[in-house]
Amino acid sequence: MKKSFLVLSLLMAVILFGCNQNAKQLEPENTIIKDPLPSWNEGPAKKSIIDFVNAVTTKTSPDFILPADRIATFDNDGTLWAEQPYYFQLQFAMDRVKELAPEHPEWKKNPVLQAVINDEIDKLLSFGEKGLLELIMTTHAGITTEEFSQIVKNWIATARHPKTGKLYREMVYQPMIEVLEYLRANDFKTYIVSGGGIDFMRPWTQEVYGIPAEQVVGSSVKVAFEMRDGKVVLVKLPEINFIDDKEGKPIGIHQFIGKQPVAAFGNSDGDLQMLQYTASNSKKSLVLFVHHTDSIREWAYDRKSHIGKLDKGLDVATAKGWTLVDMKNDWKNIYSLNLLN
């Protein structure tokens, strides 16, 4: 695993919230009467999702899968919400540095943190993985898990994307929200399996995606047990515990879930191993890449992007006949329809 990927993937993941609607499951009768994926244009991608669900949930089907084995895993950044021009969690870390800077005059001597304070993103990135790691450790450690959770909640409720002006939590993909709801209505258990920070995602995934904290797998720092005033707190340490990217995704799935998924959704080479693991299941599986092809409504990028690079994954998907979602043509809507503004 390349170190730069480790660090970059640790920077993945952010928030979205916004739409309580998202968390609601479709009523069974709705799945029969209504189109379960109204934001999807008719085409091979939509058809492959619906055909898969029908095949594995119909009791008389040779591909029937018991509900207990209906495990579906979703990457977050670039799959459930946007990730350009850089992972939203990086913006969170930068915002946090600026917020804390007045209390830390010593940061003025630190070139990495100084670049953040001065909004010099290119300079920040020029420090490479070491700089990004320092940024994460400065902003994600030294406080309790409960304090961190509250900081994330406050940020996600208010922070806005520099280009779209939307709240980050509004930049979730409506078509994917529909897939989550459709799968849950068919007794799938939906999980996030992201390179982003697990403690960064958990405070808002229930509200935004209908995915409870215990169904979120992500990267993490170590924590220490402490008693304070007779109560147990867990303190986040400036030390990597687990990187949930590439080979780490199947490993994280095994560790956290203990079952091999039958459906997996990603958008980058960082998700390839998770999709391969899912395709290796002896049961019927659905394996899908979201391909970012819409430069107008979102961003168009793949083989050469520094964020969410989809290169080898594109080759494997084509060779194996996996589902490729052409965002521009397959999706009627991009972002959540439950926008707050």
Added chain:
Amino acid sequence: MKKSFLVLSLLMAVILFGCNQNAKQLEPENTIIKDPLPSWNEGPAKKSIIDFVNAVTTKTSPDFILPADRIATFDNDGTLWAEQPYYFQLQFAMDRVKELAPEHPEWKKNPVLQAVINDEIDKLLSFGEKGLLELIMTTHAGITTEEFSQIVKNWIATARHPKTGKLYREMVYQPMIEVLEYLRANDFKTYIVSGGGIDFMRPWTQEVYGIPAEQVVGSSVKVAFEMRDGKVVLVKLPEINFIDDKEGKPIGIHQFIGKQPVAAFGNSDGDLQMLQYTASNSKKSLVLFVHHTDSIREWAYDRKSHIGKLDKGLDVATAKGWTLVDMKNDWKNIYSLNLLN
């Protein structure tokens, strides 16, 4: 964390199976008409469980807890099933050594493995933590997670306890099975949080306890991602990944579940930190130790036991007024009533 605890706790956990009945949830009407805990004698322990459930599930109660926050965690060895004269997982490891010995003539030169082959338990234990670690690594690594799962399934279906003659999977505590069912019937999510091996428990917890693999937290070795014949396999490595004991229990709960429990059940000092973490929840909580007091029907042990030592925990529980289950007087039955023989 003391090293000896690390190793001992890695040796915890085994199997039980047997009773599909266990997995069934009580129908709501049963919980109203019938005693939800028929194997419990009336007394303060039983009362504290029922009072807690009523207090947190009654909508008009000041202690009402939303279903999403009803997280209950259970230690396994000594809490859900027996653990004497030594953790059942140790017997599994020893049985595995004997099974594999014919293919490994070189083991004859290894004093640890030779002690196992010769049934010299005391000699094995005399090698201390280093010996036990070697035993675990010899038997729990070098194969794929799927192969290991199958080996565990075969063992749990057939292996018998040296003293009782029962299948290990029959040595689950009926009163605790009733607590699991009672909590689930009241919308609690029940988890195992054990020092035992996660891959050792997951193959049978659904059948025995009604707890799915994804709700089992335990100790683990590292695994490696490999492609074999075009399919992904995960290979268990002879290297500790996580020890889910003592301080490790709250840390494991945070990592795997991401929510602070409101109910926790243990039987030893290895569970104390999990119980303290649960008691630290700002919500109403139920915190309970099973005290092994029945030398006739089971085993009587606490402060001085080398397995499942309950010493500091007993002091803290008494000082804090936590629930203490007196196994001899509180439980009408000990083992599963769904015995196969």
